[in-house]
Amino acid sequence: MTTIGRPARRGEQHVSQARVVRSEWTKLRTLPSAAWCSLSTVALVAGVGIAYAMLRVARPPADPAMFDATSVSLAGVQLAQFATGVLGVLFISGEYATGSIRVSLAAVPTRLPMLVGKAVTLGLSALVLCVPAVLATFVAGRTILSTHHLAAGLGDPGVLRAVLGSALFLAAVSLLGLGLGALIRNSAGGISALFGLLFAPQLVLGLLPEPVSDRVYRYLPTPAGAAVGKVHPDPLSLAPWAGLGLFCLYTAMVLGLAAWQLRRRDA
Amino acid sequence: MIEVRQLTKRYGGTLAVDGLSFTVRPGVVTGFLGPNGAGKSTTMRLILGLDAPTGGSVLVNGAPYRQHRAPLREVGALLDARSTHPGRSAYHHLLALAQTAGIRRSRVHEVIEAVGLSGVAHRRAGKFSLGMSQRLGIASALLGDPRTVILDEPLNGLDTEGIRWVRALLQRLAAEGRTVFVSSHLMNEMAVTAQHLIVIGGGRLIADLGMAEFLRSRGRAVVRVRTTHPDALAARLGGPDVDVSFGPHEVLTVSGLTTDQIGTAAAAAGITLLELTAQQASLEEAFIDLTQDAVEYRASNAGASS
Numbered sequence: 179m180t181t182i183g184r185p186a187r188r189g190e191q192h193v194s195q196a197r198v199v200r201s202e203w204t205k206l207r208t209l210p211s212a213a214w215c216s217l218s219t220v221a222l223v224a225g226v227g228i229a230y231a232m233l234r235v236a237r238p239p240a241d242p243a244m245f246d247a248t249s250v251s252l253a254g255v256q257l258a259q260f261a262t263g264v265l266g267v268l269f270i271s272g273e274y275a276t277g278s279i280r281v282s283l284a285a286v287p288t289r290l291p292m293l294v295g296k297a298v299t300l301g302l303s304a305l306v307l308c309v310p311a312v313l314a315t316f317v318a319g320r321t322i323l324s325t326h327h328l329a330a331g332l333g334d335p336g337v338l339r340a341v342l343g344s345a346l347f348l349a350a351v352s353l354l355g356l357g358l359g360a361l362i363r364n365s366a367g368g369i370s371a372l373f374g375l376l377f378a379p380q381l382v383l384g385l386l387p388e389p390v391s392d393r394v395y396r397y398l399p400t401p402a403g404a405a406v407g408k409v410h411p412d413p414l415s416l417a418p419w420a421g422l423g424l425f426c427l428y429t430a431m432v433l434g435l436a437a438w439q440l441r442r443r444d445a
Numbered sequence: 446m447i448e449v450r451q452l453t454k455r456y457g458g459t460l461a462v463d464g465l466s467f468t469v470r471p472g473v474v475t476g477f478l479g480p481n482g483a484g485k486s487t488t489m490r491l492i493l494g495l496d497a498p499t500g501g502s503v504l505v506n507g508a509p510y511r512q513h514r515a516p517l518r519e520v521g522a523l524l525d526a527r528s529t530h531p532g533r534s535a536y537h538h539l540l541a542l543a544q545t546a547g548i549r550r551s552r553v554h555e556v557i558e559a560v561g562l563s564g565v566a567h568r569r570a571g572k573f574s575l576g577m578s579q580r581l582g583i584a585s586a587l588l589g590d591p592r593t594v595i596l597d598e599p600l601n602g603l604d605t606e607g608i609r610w611v612r613a614l615l616q617r618l619a620a621e622g623r624t625v626f627v628s629s630h631l632m633n634e635m636a637v638t639a640q641h642l643i644v645i646g647g648g649r650l651i652a653d654l655g656m657a658e659f660l661r662s663r664g665r666a667v668v669r670v671r672t673t674h675p676d677a678l679a680a681r682l683g684g685p686d687v688d689v690s691f692g693p694h695e696v697l698t699v700s701g702l703t704t705d706q707i708g709t710a711a712a713a714a715g716i717t718l719l720e721l722t723a724q725q726a727s728l729e730e731a732f733i734d735l736t737q738d739a740v741e742y743r744a745s746n747a748g749a750s751s
Contacts, residue, residue, distance in 0.1 A: 191515040191546040191589055201544035208541075210532035277528035278538075281585065284493050284522055285545040287511040444496035 193286055198295035201285075206269060206299050215265035216307055219258045219348065223311045224318070226254030231319040235326050247330040248340045248409045251319025252312065255344045255407055259351040259376065259400075262304050266355025267368035269300055274363040283445045293360060293437055300356055304349035312345045336409040336418070343406030343422055350403065350422070350429050351376075357432035361439060376400050396421070399428050446471055446624055447492060447593060451501035454487055454648075461487040463648035464501070469626045469641075471592075474619045476639030476656070477628040480736050484648040485628040486524065489597050493522055506592055506624075517546045517589025523582035523596045531571025535562055535581050538570055542585055556584040561610075575602030583611070593624040600634055612638050632732035636660070646736040659731075668704050670697040671720035672711065681710045695719070 206212055230253040239245040270293075273279040286292045316332070323329040330337050354375070359368040379398040383391045395401055396416045405412070405421025415421060447469040454462040462484045469475045479485050490496040492503050494510040503509065506519050513519045529538045539553045557566045560580040565573070570581060579602055586594055594615075600608050615638060619625045629635050635642065635656075642659050644652040652659065672678050675697050679689045687701035699707060704721050711718050 191518040191548060193514065193516065193545055194547070197547050198545050201541045204537060204541040204544055205530075205533075208533045208537040209530070272530060276530050277525050278530050280490075280493075280495055280524055281528055281542060283495060284520075284524075285517055285542055287494050287513065287516050445490075 193288075193291065195291050195294060198286055198291045199298050202292070202295040202299040203303075206296075206303060209269065209272065211268045211272070212265060215261050215268070218261035219265075219307060220311045222258040222261055223252075223254040223308070223348075224315045226257055227251045227315040228318050228322065230254075231322040234328065235322055238326055238328065242328060244410065245328055246408060246410045247320070247323050247328050248316065248337050249407055250323070251316045252340065252344050252407045254315065255312065255348060256400075256404065258308075258311075258348055259403075260373065262308070262348045262352040263355035263372045263376065264369055265304075266300055266352040266357075267359035267372055268355075268365060269296055269359065270356055271359040271363060271365040271368045275365055280445055289440050290437055293356075293433075293440055296356055297353055297433065300352050301349050304352040305345060308345040308348040309342065312341055312348075316341050330409065334409070339418060340407050340409050343418060347403045347406055347422060347425065350426050354399075354429040354432055357429060357436045360436035361432065397424065399425055402428075446504075446506055447595075447626060448504040449488070449492070449501070450503070452488065452491060452498055452503060453500035454484075454491055454496060455499045461648055462491065462498075465645065465648065465650055466501075467643050467650060467653050469593075469624055469643070471624040472619055472622055473640040474615045474625045474627060474638060475641040475643060476635035477626060477643050477645070478632060478635055478732065479628075479630065479645040479651075481630050483630075483645045483736070485630075485645065486597055487648075488645070489522070489524060489595055489626075489628065492595060493520065493524070495524075515546060515589070517542070517548070517591065519589075519591060520593045520595060521586035521589055521591035522594075523579075523586045523599055525597065526575060526578035526582040526599075526602070529570040529578070529581060532569055534567045535570050535573070535584075536566040538581065539585055539588060543588055546589060548588060552588065556587050559587065560584040576604060576607050579603055579607070579611075583614070591623070594618055594626065596625075596627045598628055598630070600629060600631075600638075608634075632729045644732070644735060651735055667724040668699045668702060668707055669720065669722045669724050670699055670707055670711075670718060671695055672697065673717045673719065677714065678707075678711055678716050681714050681716070682707065698724075 230250050234250050273282055282292055283289055320329040320331070332338050332341065355368070355372050358371045362368045362371055376399060380400065383395060383398065392414060395414055402416055402421040403425035405415040406418040408415060408418065416424060449465055449467050452462055452465040453460070465488060477485055487496065491498050492505060492510065510516065510520065536553065536557065539557065540550065543553050557563055560583050562577065562580055562584065565577065570578070573581065579599055583596070583599060586596060599611055603611060615625050615627060627639065640656050642652060642654060642656055643650070670678065672695060675691060675695050679691070679697060682689055682699055682702060684701065687699070690698045692698055704723050708718065708721055
């Protein structure tokens, strides 16, 4: 049998944030659901965007000046947000479901570096996945729309911001999912909370009188985050970066709450 | 070294651990014994800082676990063999754990080899049998070459060969000067594994003593002897507290003497022994007696207060 002990060397094996990030990257890339969620994200961004662009070519707008070619190509982002969000939830709720969270927290007893490690890994991975996906979809959409001279170029005002901002938005949704998963510690519960947060406020708002709903709508999570993907200013939306900033603020609040609970609660 | 002081844990209305104090010393295998639901796993979670105590404190190697900067170097733990992601391979599970402490990949391969999982290291952990999962859990406990090893029911689901292997491993870890703390709900298992015993029941300490002392003090050890001359042997086995009873097929049941003493006495008298067995069942009975007292005590207390 192989030897198990080795001479003790003190001072080694300290936990550091960089080491925990590396560990979380190993976990993320070996998580079966990560592959599925990534595939869904790309498929939704590209599939819906291209399909919608083709549809608009078949049914051209009455007033091409009012046509937001960029947001047509990026239509899939509104669906892909659920795929990245679910990935965020599963990245941590899976550890609670399998009990491996105890192994993780015993290895990182101060706990917060684990959540930070997950957030950094997930956020960066989502960007690396979404920036090319969104960019490629925009280019494909432009190619389709340009046959009817409806296309916008990347150099046009606000277009590059809308394209990259949409990728940032998708990454932010994954972090929102991570926060909800960490807070609720259950896959089904976390996913429900994610859908609820992204969908339900708009539905509830629809029941209110229009003057009120028109004023409040822009501050809801999904409309706020979606503002960054619009090139033509929308009177009901916040300014692009303000909207994304507000969405990130919501995400930060959920993650902060999750971090506080993680420190406090029994694992 | 694990120092548990007045440790208490309450979950809602249930008192899972109730004023528990004991010390686990390095160099010997310490068995942590108690019936299911006695609070063993809770105590282990409290030691690892996974749950926060309602009262009291635990020090591991001189400090609260959360304060150790190199936790895997201090404590290697196996709490639940099934606590791996079923879709991840054994290798990646261990690699992710190792990376938190900057432990090299070669060490991951080393522990996989040491627990005999080399052939299945890249298979999904969800496909593992309970025995293989136990081995994976033990591998993760050994990863950081820890000074203290904490294993919750490591023998569950292992076959005979596996049980023997874990026993030898625990002895070796203790001989290397490590603190080895192993829980079980089976007395027989612990009797041949541990040198020291901590017994709890209903969250309270029932006994904290050496295994030899436990066997002596409980005095219920029974030896089954089969011999060609039962009467002649029985006549030779005298002494205070010694009780010999005759069974069918030339079998004697002896209490109050060890197998060593009986064997020696038989040899001195030139009597042939056909069988000489320490009866484990009596150990289990002693343990049940011990823990039942505690359970009844609690039950009667609860009855009195209501």
